[in-house]
Amino acid sequence: MNALEISALRKRYGALEILKGINLTLEEGGFLVLVGPSGCGKSTLLNTIAGLDNISSGEIRIGGRSVNGLLPSKRDIAMVFQSYALYPNMSVAENITFGMEMRGIPKPERERAVADVARKLQIEHLLTRRPSQLSGGQRQRVAMGRALVRKPSVFLFDEPLSNLDAKLRVDMRVEIKRLHQTTGSTIVYVTHDQIEAMTLATKIAVLRDGELQQVGTPAEIYDEPANLFVADFMGSPAMNLIDATLIKVAGEWMVRLERKEHPPIVLPVPAGIATDRLPADGKVIFGIRPEAVNDSESIDRKAKSVMKFEATVEIVEPAGADTFVVIHVAGKELTARMRSDTSVAVGESHTFAFNLDKAVLFDPATSRRL
Amino acid sequence: MSAGDLVTSAPGREPARHSLTTRIVIYGLLTLFAFIYLIPLVVMVMTSLKPLDEVTGGNMFALPQRLTVEPWIKAWGEARIGVSDTAGINGYFFNSVKMVVPAVLISTLLGALNGFVLTKWHFPGHKIVFGMMLFACFIPFQSVIIPMAVILGGLGDIGRSLHDATGYSFGFGNPTVNLVIVHVVYGLGFTTLFFRNYYELFPTELIKAAMIDGARFFQIFRRILLPNSTPIFIVTVIYQFTNIWNDFLFGSTFAAGDQAPMTVALNNLVNTSTGVVEYNVNMAAAIIAAAPTLLVYIVGGRYFVRGLMAGAVKG
Numbered sequence: 001m002n003a004l005e006i007s008a009l010r011k012r013y014g015a016l017e018i019l020k021g022i023n024l025t026l027e028e029g030g031f032l033v034l035v036g037p038s039g040c041g042k043s044t045l046l047n048t049i050a051g052l053d054n055i056s057s058g059e060i061r062i063g064g065r066s067v068n069g070l071l072p073s074k075r076d077i078a079m080v081f082q083s084y085a086l087y088p089n090m091s092v093a094e095n096i097t098f099g100m101e102m103r104g105i106p107k108p109e110r111e112r113a114v115a116d117v118a119r120k121l122q123i124e125h126l127l128t129r130r131p132s133q134l135s136g137g138q139r140q141r142v143a144m145g146r147a148l149v150r151k152p153s154v155f156l157f158d159e160p161l162s163n164l165d166a167k168l169r170v171d172m173r174v175e176i177k178r179l180h181q182t183t184g185s186t187i188v189y190v191t192h193d194q195i196e197a198m199t200l201a202t203k204i205a206v207l208r209d210g211e212l213q214q215v216g217t218p219a220e221i222y223d224e225p226a227n228l229f230v231a232d233f234m235g236s237p238a239m240n241l242i243d244a245t246l247i248k249v250a251g252e253w254m255v256r257l258e259r260k261e262h263p264p265i266v267l268p269v270p271a272g273i274a275t276d277r278l279p280a281d282g283k284v285i286f287g288i289r290p291e292a293v294n295d296s297e298s299i300d301r302k303a304k305s306v307m308k309f310e311a312t313v314e315i316v317e318p319a320g321a322d323t324f325v326v327i328h329v330a331g332k333e334l335t336a337r338m339r340s341d342t343s344v345a346v347g348e349s350h351t352f353a354f355n356l357d358k359a360v361l362f363d364p365a366t367s368r369r370l
Numbered sequence: 371m372s373a374g375d376l377v378t379s380a381p382g383r384e385p386a387r388h389s390l391t392t393r394i395v396i397y398g399l400l401t402l403f404a405f406i407y408l409i410p411l412v413v414m415v416m417t418s419l420k421p422l423d424e425v426t427g428g429n430m431f432a433l434p435q436r437l438t439v440e441p442w443i444k445a446w447g448e449a450r451i452g453v454s455d456t457a458g459i460n461g462y463f464f465n466s467v468k469m470v471v472p473a474v475l476i477s478t479l480l481g482a483l484n485g486f487v488l489t490k491w492h493f494p495g496h497k498i499v500f501g502m503m504l505f506a507c508f509i510p511f512q513s514v515i516i517p518m519a520v521i522l523g524g525l526g527d528i529g530r531s532l533h534d535a536t537g538y539s540f541g542f543g544n545p546t547v548n549l550v551i552v553h554v555v556y557g558l559g560f561t562t563l564f565f566r567n568y569y570e571l572f573p574t575e576l577i578k579a580a581m582i583d584g585a586r587f588f589q590i591f592r593r594i595l596l597p598n599s600t601p602i603f604i605v606t607v608i609y610q611f612t613n614i615w616n617d618f619l620f621g622s623t624f625a626a627g628d629q630a631p632m633t634v635a636l637n638n639l640v641n642t643s644t645g646v647v648e649y650n651v652n653m654a655a656a657i658i659a660a661a662p663t664l665l666v667y668i669v670g671g672r673y674f675v676r677g678l679m680a681g682a683v684k685g
Binding site: 047050051052071072073077078079081082083085087088089098099102103146 | 573583584
């Protein structure tokens with residue numbers, strides 16, 4: 001059964017349409033990450049699921065039950081906010097049990113629930129403190145405790161890690177992932193950080209201007225982006241997107257990348273693209289992830305189709321585990337992710353290779369992947 | 371709180387840049403003005419502690435030859451106020467207390483409620499409503515007296531009919547109740563403004579969290595908003611208390627005789643045209659009349675500055 005079903009959801013503020021017909025489902029135990037640039041409507045979508053924003057049309061079902069028009073407290077959800085939203089005038093224990101108190105659950109039962117959650121999150125020693133006496137990570141844990149204690153069908157997380165410093169963010173990310181794995185809970189998680197999206201999700205929904213661009217597993221989103229926006233948004237450094245033309249060589253369609261100082265690169269059309277879907281005007285955009293561009297000797301051995309070419313190294317960025325090398329192809333910068341001990345020098349020519357198994361083509365007119 | 375930091379850090383680096391003469395001028399002027407402001411209070415206190423012959427015969431600035439608390443006792447419990455038969459100002463003092471305490475609490479709580487609704491519970495037209503409430507702050511007292519008298523007269527009629535029917539007027543037409551109503555209505559614009567500005571910066575996510583926790587409107591107000599409003603609550607109470615306690619116009623218009631508040635009684639005591647003017651008694655009565663507002667400032671003054679700064683400086 002689906003824990004969450006959203007169909008034809010629209011949200012308007014006056015003439016301004018924030019969500020333009022969203023259809024989404026999430027199976028029980030799934031981890032859905034809503035990702036997109038700021039202003040794409042992802043937080044609004046989360047608020048409509050929570051019932052904090054009402055919807056203009058469409059339907060939201062949680063646990064098979066329509067929750068349209070239900071109060072947030074009746075929707076069987078719990079939410080963790082960006083600012084944690086801990087009540088400053090209450091102790092940690094009171095924060096965690098406030099919801100149960102509102103529902104009239106007797107005190108002994110509340111105390112049992114707090115003890116249970118505190119043990120799970122290792123915050124037993126903090127229960128009598130006020131939120132102002134806690135560190136960022138501790139507040140985060142208490143906020144999760146407040147959500148956990150409700151045992152809801154769906155957990156909602158609104159950018160919960162964006163207030164933490166870089167190191168703590170990674171720690172808490174692992175903790176959230178562990179929480180999901182050990183409790184098997186269903187989670188909807190909003191973030192603008194695509195690394196969080198990739199690491200946490202079982203399912204990613206990419207939003208832009210209130211429209212879903214693509215929904216899929218992290219691997220699908222990463223390897224088979226539906227359009228130029230998804231390709232560019234997901235992944236760091238971003239996918240290399242290069243203008244190219246289609247030419248016919250000996251009866252076969254080939255992709256040609258123009259270059260100024262070097263002869264053009266001519267590649268076979270990546271496997272799996274039917275020739276009848278190629279655009280008639282012959283213009284395409286060639287997309288390739290930085291890790292699929294490498295030395296000819298360290299390119300993936302399992303790659304079925306490799307294309308070697310010479311290029312002049314322009315910039316070398318050592319990043320510890322990898323070294324990013326920038327070259328120029330078809331008037332655009334192209335980043336290659338190479339081993340950290342790679343022996344390239346700025347200004348020198350070097351042999352690079354494309355792993356064409358990972359290459360994709362886009363139609364510039366529709367911006368969709370071919 | 372950054373307001374405190376601003377106050378302490380600025381003078382911290384000032385002295386290094388100022389020469390000795392500048393400092394002498396600054397402190398000299400400050401001392402002079404402090405002196406000017408304190409002189410009336412000192413004279414009042416000294417006069418109130420002198421026997422009458424010393425007041426009328428001696429120098430206003432001379433220290434008392436013989437200290438006496440007789441004028442204080444007389445002002446509190448014996449002096450004749452205007453044409454009334456009651457002795458002393460104590461009855462009027464408690465008239466004021468009975469009127470000020472409910473008026474301050476009701477107007478403050480309603481202001482908090484208004485602020486909550488106007489910032490966190492948006493309804494269509496909330497900006498217009500707030501604009502109109504803001505406008506209420508600029509209406510001069512005098513212009514509302516006649517309409518107010520008509521309304522209070524109507525309430526008095528209701529009270530009389532209720533009294534005829536049941537033998538009890540339920541507070542309708544009672545001068546103290548009337549003054550409470552007047553001050554609540556008049557104060558609402560200010561209290562709403564104070565609380566709206568404070569709640570504008572109150573994190574909305576806390577309200578959302580409470581909604582998800584199942585708290586209803588008044589539960590959110592009482593359990594989340596009010597406990598986190600201490601600074602602005604104290605500011606509003608001080609402001610309202612001072613204004614309502616010191617009000618003379620409404621008090622003299624709508625409450626006469628034994629029901630008059632302290633300010634009106636003080637006027638009646640001082641403006642008496644018969645007999646010797648007992649300056650020492652008048653001074654003691656005036657100090658008693660001013661004491662509650664002074665006390666409120668001393669107790670809550672720390673919050674007053676802090677609360678007024680909240681919103682002005684993003685913390």
